[in-house]
Amino acid sequence: MDNLTERQKLILSLVIHEYTRSAQPVGSNTLVKRYKLDMSPATVRNEMAALTDMGYLRQPHTSAGRVPSEEGFRFFVGRLLRETELPDDTRHMISHQFYQSPPDTEQWMRLAASVLAHQSRAASLVTAPHPEKALIKHVEVISTYGRQVLMVLVMVGGEIRQRIMTLSDLVPQEVLTKAAQNITRLLQGKDAASIKAAMPQLQGLEYDLTHWMMQAMGESDAVVGGEVYLDGLSNVLAEPEFSDSMEARRALRVLEERSQLQQLLSRTMSGGGVGGVQVLIGGEGAMSELSQFSMVLARYGMPGVVTGMLGVLGPMRMPYGRTISTVRYIAGILSGLVTDAVGEEKYG
Amino acid sequence: MDNLTERQKLILSLVIHEYTRSAQPVGSNTLVKRYKLDMSPATVRNEMAALTDMGYLRQPHTSAGRVPSEEGFRFFVGRLLRETELPDDTRHMISHQFYQSPPDTEQWMRLAASVLAHQSRAASLVTAPHPEKALIKHVEVISTYGRQVLMVLVMVGGEIRQRIMTLSDLVPQEVLTKAAQNITRLLQGKDAASIKAAMPQLQGLEYDLTHWMMQAMGESDAVVGGEVYLDGLSNVLAEPEFSDSMEARRALRVLEERSQLQQLLSRTMSGGGVGGVQVLIGGEGAMSELSQFSMVLARYGMPGVVTGMLGVLGPMRMPYGRTISTVRYIAGILSGLVTDAVGEEKYG
DNA sequence: TTTTAGCACTCTCGGATCGAGAGTGCTAAT
DNA sequence: ATTAGCACTCTCGATCCGAGAGTGCTAAAA
Structure with missing residues (x-):
């Protein structure tokens, strides 16, 4: 199905890796040197040209390095990204915070938003858990x-x-x-x-x-309940690509406009069950204001009973591996907390 | 006390007015022409030089127009600003929104934040009303x-x-x-x-x-109760002086950090009773992150019983007259609503 | 057939230069 | 006390230029 050679996959991965680091177009020389590749820059150039033809890379202008395209990121996340576990100490640090916080949903939501924002250095959003069918x-x-x-x-x-x-x-x-x-x-x-x-x-x-x-x-x-907890909005402004602030401003607007936000979330929530992490790259067509951004979202709770949603909004060149792990991990914790709270009462 | 001649006051006012409009240094020619002043640019220049000596104006560089200094704004707000009533239709529009909203404190807070943000085109903050002494x-x-x-x-x-x-x-x-x-x-x-x-x-x-x-x-x-409702954060990014985003980012950080925010508010709240509007210009020494900003704050509620706070955070060159009126007006509405809700129960 | 060295070419970016324009401060005249 | 006149200063935008990074292509090497 995927008509990329192993080497092309490698190069695509490296370009993405380097670009998320530097926020700058990546050239063939840089790549070979920094990653000690066992081939010449010329070879890399050829492969990059091929990847560009296939739409996975873009050239900002004729003679500059390559930048991953939306498609490129999508392919990377969908096919190339290997799941990584969050390091042990990070996980302990996070879970510790939750288990020593008072057993109050509101506190949990705030905490989740705060932790998510800090860990991902991006904007985070968390919705309160609520029953799929209220009894x-x-x-x-x-x-x-x-x-x-x-x-x-x-x-x-x-x-x-x-x-x-x-x-x-x-x-x-x-x-x-x-x-x-x-x-x-x-x-x-x-x-x-x-x-x-x-x-x-x-x-x-x-x-x-x-x-x-x-x-x-x-x-x-309603699919998505009342309050949406936000945090880390200022992180978005720190990214170099938003230093001109216009793009960032649009994103902020979306996050501030509760109704838009809820619409966006509920549309996403309806796909995918608890546990799966969804990645929306470049707004995924849905929301033009977010064309420069990506979101990593997950549902948590007890499927079919009570669920909520949490996720991250950041620049398209975000470290997906780590972000996905973080979102998944925190979703897991919240699921645990919610499940404990709900226990084995009967439903229906 | 104030050793400014009438003419100097006039010129200071005009410089401030023009600067809040244009966000650019104001020159003597511009001033004379745009406001059809009955004197020559040279005269204006002399006065501006005097105002600069007194510390009310600044020169970004030797040969540019003048910009109001922090002191200048402070003098203007404290001594020169004449209170203006909000236009009738605006007031009706605002009060209408409140009186047709459901009688729920949370709704009111959100609404107040939203209205304030829109009217002032700046970031708004509102705290929930809470008793000075809980019974x-x-x-x-x-x-x-x-x-x-x-x-x-x-x-x-x-x-x-x-x-x-x-x-x-x-x-x-x-x-x-x-x-x-x-x-x-x-x-x-x-x-x-x-x-x-x-x-x-x-x-x-x-x-x-x-x-x-x-x-x-x-x-x-505690002096300031739990939740702080924010709105219009993205407005801050729209101001030209924050297009480089670093300053704006700092301000956002302050607003996101609940504890800092509450500290700031409670420090301010302790001075001034209900009805009075407080203006903090350039962070007023308190908070270096806000050195480029001003806040217009007011307390609302029933003095000594239940009070809350609301206000606006915007660039130093904000239209103080209008902002103050708006804040005062909305504070009045909230006071009314809270008073209605509390009624004449007995205390102590 | 695949890889790579070599090379000419392209495009951006930062710095230097420069003139126009806006604005000032001072002096002298009103 | 005010103002006209003038020399002076400083910014800003445009333009120009060279360095640097990177490309694509071709031809040689593996």
Whole structure:
């Protein structure tokens, strides 16, 4: 299938390696010297010419070194990259941080984003885990002030959804508590659809409350849940290719615009299960603002039950091997944490 | 006190105005022509020389126009700037957005950050409102999975604090509910200190729960509460003076580093009450990374009860008049919303 | 047939040069 | 006190040039 000779693969790999190091076009001489290749620059030139014809390399101008093309990176990641394990000490360092952090989802998300950003020296993004199909476990309604109440929904699996709303009448806490208990008893273990079916049985306050619940659960059913945790945005600006800042600015914009971001993530999430790491090179056609960037994304959690997503956004010439390992490793840790939290409750 | 003649003040103002428009050194000719001044360029030159001597203007090099110095901006903001009201339609547009958003603090924060970023075309930051002294109103404990429970604290004033924790034993929901009811009855209206005093009366589960409460309340007593909402970071990159990206990167770093940010904010918050708008020019000595930037900050909420902070981070040459008005206006709206939510419950 | 040495050629990049333009400070006249 | 006039300074952009890096091609070597 792949019509590249071994030597061509080697050279492509080396060009990519060198280019990710230096951010500059790579010439035949440099390559031979730095990697002590057992062939002459001329040979390398010939091979590079071939790779250029095939679309894996580009020449910024007639007489400069070669730069890997989008296709080149894609081929490299797909066929040439050998998976490497993260070094032991790095792994220990990371897992240590997680296991000594308090057992709080929000903390975990922040930590994951922070670690990912530091390790990859790029921008990181993490979404909170949320159930693929939300089932109510417990409902609590608390009066905060006046007619304003806080509704807390605990889902099977431990996810928490909350919503503040204003009732049409003033209702004392005791009544709210009663109502919440009723609703809990009635709807425990049900999903949004069954709740809808059960609604006609309810009336007055309980009906209103259930109505709000539906809304909160609807949000929860979206492929990608609410918050997206970001970190390391400033890393993007450090890359030499973005020193002119225009490109970087576009990327920042995408990351800031929650709706765009969620769209992007959910589109990606739908492919690939937990464990697999997806690599989007050059925005993969989807998002023109990201044409200079690559993303390494992974899903974590319990497939079919609760999942979230995490990943990295960096320049196209990123060290894919290491980045993929890092993303995979942290996804693994989060999966572990989430699985522990969810345990073996029953579903469906 | 101010030893500037009226004419010098005028010229300083105009230089600043022109410089904020163009981001380029301002010359005497330009000034006379564009503002149809009733004097000759030579006169302007003399005055500018005087202003330079006094330290209000700088010359990038011997023969270029003048640029306002940090001192210049400071004098301008402190003495020369006349307060302007935001135009009617802008105000309506803004308030409309708030009053049609759901009554949820988190939504308000996001909205405020977003509006502020758009209006000022700079980076915005908003902290959630939180009580100056936290008083417990209601406690709820909900089992999420296994030994993990969610504790929800509702403070007097409506602020919500929550914490996930792991108990040493498995405890059924009914017991948790009972315990929470007990604690609520016992500690309602108390602050952290009184709770500490009351702790010896408790034991077992209730003691443990109260212990955690103390922690959550301790956080809550810090001058600046948890989350800081950011928006418009990419705006900073759009400014011509940051096209080389190094400076911009530093600023981004500060904003990303929550701890630094909170420190900065709390230092500023401690001065000045609600309503007053504070302007920090050139980082005001405090933070060298921000030497090229200015911040416009305001406190909102109910003084002495619940307050938060919001503001803008932009280039030193920002349109202070408009920015200050915007910040003040949005602070006013948030104050209104918070006051509504808190209402007239009693304190102390 | 494959590899490589040799070579002419191309293109970028950094530095040097230069003139135009903008702006200043000073002096002398108003 | 203001301003016209003028010499002077400094930046900025354009242009030019040479060095350097790298290529593609051809012909010889393996």
